[in-house]
Amino acid sequence: MSVVDVFYAPRGFAFDDFDTHDVSLPGGDTVTLRFPRLDAGMVHTLADSVRQHRDATLARYSTDRIVDVIARAAELWTNPQYPERRLAERLIPAITGYDASMVRLELKRYMRMFRRRELLRFVDDELDCPQMLDEYRPNRSGGYTRLYGPELSFHVFSSNVPGIPVWSMTMSLLVKSAVLGKSSFDEPLMPVLFARSLGSVDPDMADALAIMPWHGGTTDLEDAAIGEADAVIAYGSSHTTEAIRPRVRAGKPFLSYGAKxxxxxxxxxxxxxxxxxxxxxxxxxxxxxxxxxxxxxxxxxxxxxxxxxxxxxxxxxxxxxxxxxxxxxxxxxxxxxxxxxxxxxxxxxxxxxxxxxxxxxxxxxxxxxxxxxxxxxxxxxxxxxxxxxxxxxxxxxxxxxxxxxxxxxxxxxxxxxxxxxxxxxxxxxxxxxxxxxxxxxxxxxxxxxxxxxxxxLGEMNRAKSGWHHDGGFNLLDLVHVVDIERNTDMYCDGFDMDVE
Missing domain, CATH: 3.40.309.10 (Aldehyde Dehydrogenase; Chain A, domain 2)
Structure with missing residues (x-):
């Protein structure tokens, strides 16, 4: 019997107690899924850890560098022998009940959405100037604009389609947000495997991620995560997303993706x-x-x-x-x-x-x-x-x-x-x-x-990079915009002693 950890935390973050869940595989083999026992205090500590790692690394990365790291991690999945891909193809059908051949085919197609050329197309489609995520850049009104993503985003992942958490995690990383993800016991594996892929490419950036499974409706854990986060992103049934909405304070971005x-x-x-x-x-x-x-x-x-x-x-x-x-x-x-x-x-x-x-x-x-x-x-x-x-x-x-x-x-x-x-x-x-x-x-x-x-027809389940999920923006809905108005720079030039 093998043990697979279905959680991800920054390097050096230790847990004392664990629970397990056994999954039966075709042929009679059994795999034990291991995950930590959490309380609200640990959620606060995790949030603080990923936020600190974000400030030290992710916040200082250029958008182009973040794209490169995500693309390199996704490229690993194009190799049929990549261990994480093989583990996903072996375990996800057993966990979810989906046909193994379908999972293998759809995951292969899905992960190719995160290659560099697709990510660049996506970022350029949504942002007129992606460099505004890095620094103040000239805008059309004659001033300058900078886009700031949330320091920490809390994600409630759904289990209905394997791989969707990868999309959600990528959106937050592109706006330089640390990620605290709550995965579902019905499919807790894929976000963890992708976090591992990111860690193998850039462990410093991956330290801004924490993925933990816990049962939905555990309000003390959810309230701790919601309170720590600067933005909340929830997937699931309409009941799930609407139960979370009232607990997100006014002014905090809340993106919900319910039943459609x-x-x-x-x-x-x-x-x-x-x-x-x-x-x-x-x-x-x-x-x-x-x-x-x-x-x-x-x-x-x-x-x-x-x-x-x-x-x-x-x-x-x-x-x-x-x-x-x-x-x-x-x-x-x-x-x-x-x-x-x-x-x-x-x-x-x-x-x-x-x-x-x-x-x-x-x-x-x-x-x-x-x-x-x-x-x-x-x-x-x-x-x-x-x-x-x-x-x-x-x-x-x-x-x-x-x-x-x-x-x-x-x-x-x-x-x-x-x-x-x-x-x-x-x-x-x-x-x-x-x-x-x-x-x-x-x-x-x-x-x-x-x-x-x-x-x-025939491609309804295969959205392309750059699509506007539920008719909204994936990046713009997460950022807040700061403008330096026209003539501010010239006014400030007046305080330079060398200006005539």
């Missing part, structure tokens, strides 16, 4: 005879990746009539493709509560299909009708496709996730947009399969409906 809903718009041009197979495959990839647990994943897909394949047949083809995905990347086992929610949704949709089917058959002379239906996995709740012939028939655009998706037929994809308004605060990503002559017009309307990211 994604959807897709499938145009008739993507359902041509030479394209529909690829389109349906991409739909299935978006649904199957991490079992829709990502806030980027689609829960409802609007399919336009008029293509070579009608929407009802698209639903049937999607069911076949999800069955193939299940054989290739088996779905994780949902909780009892999640399974019950899926079964209830299936039953409700099937009852509606029976009632509407009886009514339409009674009123149709030729017996032809377009009725709702449900296609589901043969065993358990591995996947579910619910088809609705019109927008009004779907009770909700959200689903219980775990590869449960609505397919809604529309005459035009624009017909779907009014149904999105009640969900505006929860909307996140829109995957599109549309012709170029329609993209920007539809994007204009989708943006006004509340969506904040539009991407190709």
């Amino acid at each position: 809903i994604g959807f897709s718009l499938i145009g008739r041009e993507s359902l041509r005879t030479d394209l529909y197979t690829d389109t349906v495959h991409r739909m299935a990839v978006d649904v199957a990746t991490y079992d829709q647990q990502s806030c980027l994943a689609p829960q409802t897909m609007f399919v336009e009539r008029g293509g070579a394949v009608p929407p009802a047949q698209v639903a049937e083809l999607l069911a076949c493709e999800l069955s193939s995905q299940q054989r290739k990347y088996p779905c994780s086992t949902p909780s009892e509560e999640e399974s019950m929610a899926i079964q209830r949704l299936r039953s409700t949709a099937q009852m509606k299909a029976l009632l509407l089917g009886a009514e339409s058959m009674a009123g149709a002379a030729d017996g032809a009708s377009d009725n709702p239906f449900v296609i589901q996995s043969r065993s358990g709740t591995d996947w579910t496709v619910l088809y609705y012939p019109s927008v009004g028939m779907a009770d909700s655009l959200s689903t219980p996730l775990n590869r449960t998706v609505n397919i809604v037929a529309v005459d035009h994809v624009e017909d779907a947009l009014p149904s999105l308004r009640p969900y505006a605060q929860w909307l996140q990503t829109c995957g599109v399969a549309l012709g170029p002559n329609r993209l920007f017009d539809v994007a204009q309307r989708v943006g006004s409906a509340g969506i904040d990211r539009i991407c190709p």
